[in-house]
Amino acid sequence: MKKNIVFIIVMAILALLTSCDNYVQDVDPLIDRVEDDRLNSPDQLDFLIKGVKHRFSTMYDNLVFLAGGLSDELYYDANAPGSSFPTLREIDLAEDIRRDNNSVDGVFTPLGELRFFADNLVTRATSIGTGEDLEGALFTGYFFGGLARFFYATYFGLYQEQGGGVIDGGPFIPSSDMYDLAIEKFTEALNHTDYEGFANWPDITSKEMAERLTHSMIARCYLYKGDAASALTHAEMGMQEGDDPFMSLYSAITNNVWYYQANERHQYLVDDRFADYITADPNEANRVKIYKVESGSLSWWQQAFYLTLDAPINCMTWQENELMLAELKLTSDNAAALAHVNKVRASHGLDPLTTLDEAALIAERDKELMTTGARLPDQRRFDIWHLPAGTWKYLPITQSEINGNPNLDVGPE
């Protein structure tokens, strides 16, 4: 009797031991998340393409917002209604931006994700090797991979005067080398523009637009790098009058940060010179969109581009391409340069200029490319920095990167 009981107990234990394993494995699958390897299929490529673009949009609005604050385009005023982020003030003053400034984290971290999503899409699409969205996926991966590297090179730096970024936990890559990497990516993207699906995209709607846009991007990289000859070659193949702008897109769910921070609240305001432009020529209001904010006896100017949650932001327009051409031909063929500028002006109903010098070109860029993050690199390139030496001309590579990346070691605040 005893032996039987012992036997039963032992069998019960064994049964329990094995069935416990099966029991705990039997859980409902996740509904809101999916494992990486289940996305390795041609019909998931469109989902991945949209993810890259989504990440682009969520970092781009913040990026150009901070770039505006760092430059002389936007400024912080503690008296303005709703201004409260000391991190934004710190960026505006630029004299001592802490590396743990969490507004900078708010751009640097998603930029890393954008770069990863883009590179990851290339790798994945290459290994899948088939499907109707294959070319679209490869184009997206290369294009946005190039764009991410462009952003590192243009907007971030290790020290106040040293621009550049980091890829995948590696060493610091100075701007010049980073632009080369961006160009490499954009160049490869040009090999993948033969894609019918462009017609269904909300942002890049045809093969031709894809090609011209990519050339404009390459031109911009060369221009900011300082290689005028290469820049000119690509700008000539870039966007043309009539091309739709390439923009980052938003919705009520994933909204444009400018709507909240530079409209509902006034964390940054637009420099007064923009009002002066309109005073000098009222037609400038067609492209310099601003409105007045008043509080008691104080008043400021605020941007009027992004007044709804879903307002898109320009990233490259045919007008910008024209201005690049103008800049590149300024000394060698001033008349042609002037024509480029006037083409841009005409598109906004503005009277043409009669002469064009560097100062006028800079002013044109200031007005045309307002709120798209161009002012910061322009101030550096044209040596018109508005603050004393020793201030930050780039957004600092963040403390999170330094803490986790042994190749970067910088001292305390």
Place this chain on the structure above:
Amino acid sequence: MVKKLLLVLCIVFTVSSLFAVDLKGIVRDGKTQEALSGVNIYIAATGIGTTSDEDGYFHLTFDADKDFEITFEYVGYKTLRKTFSPTEDLSKLVIDLEEDIFQTDAIVATGLASRTSKSVAEVAVARVQASELTQMNTYQSVNQLVTGKIAGVQMKPSSGNVGSGFRFYMRSGGGLNGDEQPVIYVDGIRVDNAQLGGDYVGGQGVSALADLNPEDIEDIQVLKGSAGAATYGTNGSNGVVLITTKKGKITPGMGSSMAINYKMNLGYNEQWYKYSKDKFVSADDANANFKTGPIAKHSLSISGGNQSIKYFTSFDSHNEEGILPNNYMDRKSFRGNVEVYPHEQVTLRFGGNYVLNEITRPQNDNNIFGFLGNTLLFPQSYRFTDSLAIRRIENVLVSNRFIGYAELVYSPLKNLEALVRVGMDQSDLREDTTFPPGLGYALWPDGQRFIYNRNNKQFTLTGSLRYETDITDGLHSKSLLGTQIFDRKARTSTLQGQDFSTELISDIGAAEDVTAYGEGKIHQKDAGIFFEQTFAWQNQYYLIFGVRRDYASTVGTQAASIWYPKASLVVRMDKYDWFPRTLNLFKLRAAYGESGQLPGLTDGIPLLWTAATGGYGAGAVLSSIGNAKLEPERVKELEFGFDAEFLNRYAFEFTYYRQSASNSIIGLEEPPSTGLTASNRPFNIGAIEGWGIETMLQATPVKSQDFQLDLSLIYNYQTNEVTDLGGAQPIFDGFDVNVIKEGLPKHEFYTYAVLGATFDDSGVYTGPDVATERSSFGNPIPTNTGSFSTNFRFLKNFNFYFMVDWASNLKVFDNTGVFATRFGNNPEFNRLATQLGIAGGGPGYVAYFVEPVEGVEELTPGTPEYKAAAEKFATLDWRYDANYIYDADYLKIREISLSYTFNDLLKNVSAFRYIRNLTIGFSARNVFTFTDYPGADPEVNFAGSRSLIRGQDFLTLQNPRTYNFFVQLGL
């Protein structure tokens, strides 16, 4: 053949020697000779039993063929076991019971399903007799029953709002993995202890424990570490809290076995720390928001029983308001516990608790809509949100919750007991937030609505088999085999919309824009098998060993599983003949156990993607980063100690413990350039060691009919050190102040020190001299904690209770101070800046927000006054966190109460003879705090209970001072 014959003879002989036993007698208190009624009298071997009546008499009849042992059991007295022979005269027994002041015979849990008494428990027993506490005092929430009453356990609210979350810290904090929070069982059912709240109101979540009514609790036991909690498996590595609710008792007298209890409690909460104008320019505005919060609590319980059934039912209504507007809790709780004995071999228990809880929360912490954020940061208040607009923000959580269990105990054979317990904790929560339109809220001036729903169901099943036998004379064996299964399903959904055309219609469907929507679903299971074996020699030496095998769900990888062993030894020194009689108990104990944390549900999956919607439709973005090579963490604990009782009036308990965790799982931030930042990646980064001591001294120097003095003193020491991070970089919290780093205790404040002021050649202050390397600034977890309490019963019916608790060697980072200084709200900083000539101009970190102070003269550089001002100014520089880390040692007069029992007076009045008990009392809580900390309260944490951030004060709300008046009536 001979054997068979002998057997037959034995049986015949036995059968023919069957006696009819007629047992009669009286049970008394050994000291006073007072009769004791309601004493449980039974024969363990057969289960036959009875209870003594109101005069202490008992009568039991049965048949017996040999000697039998009778057990006399009564709460507050030591259990007596006496052997009788059926042939002796049993008609006039006089049984005297000895008092059990220190409850050494009370049944305690020392592991899952194992039950023993404190007199032989192998681990330090941490037990609070809650039903006694609630008799003499009144408590608003469960943590108040634990604070200062158990050695080695800290249970703190994470904010001062009503219904706030709790944060536990046991011993030296266990392993590194997880959030240091123990698992909570109520009546053997694992309950949800999540920090709730889908909408952001700052760091204060609402605890699921806020649903538990303190009046329903019989006792709370805590297994503090792996040595005790090993049989709970992975859930036990941060400790296990076992809450038992009241069950029916046979309460004799008045001819009825039913007891009705009604308790009414009225009181109020008030602000005790007033912000001062010396620290904040805007102090008056901050103080103006505070109010007193009334408390009204009514509890009614009906309990009773007889030989076949015992029951306890209660209804409780609790209404409490906090010290800031828009914070209240309205809780209704219903409970019924039943115990049935349908057969002498079977006990059936079942019960249920249904709670309806409505809590509203004020906006606070890191929040532009908060009361404190709008009155403590800037010298001009309400810059972000207007004061009326803040008050109009509504945040309401309504939860209804049911916790129910059923338990069957079956003893088919004399020494075999089978137990099956099944239970469920099911809760439904709905949270609504409303920002009415037209009040100018930044971000959503046209109003916003937010709805969050959470449904959580968790199911616990425990089955165990217990077998006891005497292997030889004097060697007793107890074997326990069991299994435990846990299954949890949770579903959540959120919806957020903004921009309403009119404030008259606030239905979320009227919002112009939907700005967030989503749902979530979690399903997880744990299962374990455990075995425990006890050998007891002569009731003096005990050897216990056991093991548990644990499993948990993981999605996508093999189910993680692990073995956890335990072993312990107990020696009752007082049983030696040579041992001095004055020490009526001296127990040496040593215990070892292992437990730990299994990887979380999705931790083993390298990359998880989710869908994010925006301007392009729904696209794939990363949701979490995992680690396929993840292994379970293991926490080992060794504890030694002794329990002593002296002259039956003094008790002393001492425990030394050592915890060591290896393969601790902790999330590491990948550098942003990798793009793998959707979550921290879990790693087994290494090891942490902790050790400490716990001591408790209890004394009852005076005990008579009219006077009794009970004293209790607890002292704990704990320390820990991260010994190995496996080569990883130190891990900082999001604010770069608390760190996990080799060679330091966890959560240590580790930042750059400010060494003094620097000056240029003309003597002008040029900024602080800052260290180039980080250094340690102390720890937010105190090294020394303790409490002292006294209960003094005088003039027979008055009861005075006083408790003080303290903590020393801890620090708090005053982030409120940092921001206030930064925004120009620090009068001293402003004055010094004016004296140094840098207010209103000069470097940005000062000039931007600090205006020159009227009437303050600028000092001349180079002069001693200037230098002194500069040195002081350097220590207030808000850019360096080290300047705002303060000593936060504290001593709190935690509880004072005075009550009077009318029972004697009532006995003399015939009209009141049905009243069994009438007590009236007053109490106060958080009466006074002595502390070095200059901020509001050294006990709050702005990031709530669940993060790497510890000991940071950022606009959190202080714990209130509370006054109560209560009346307790028993029929």
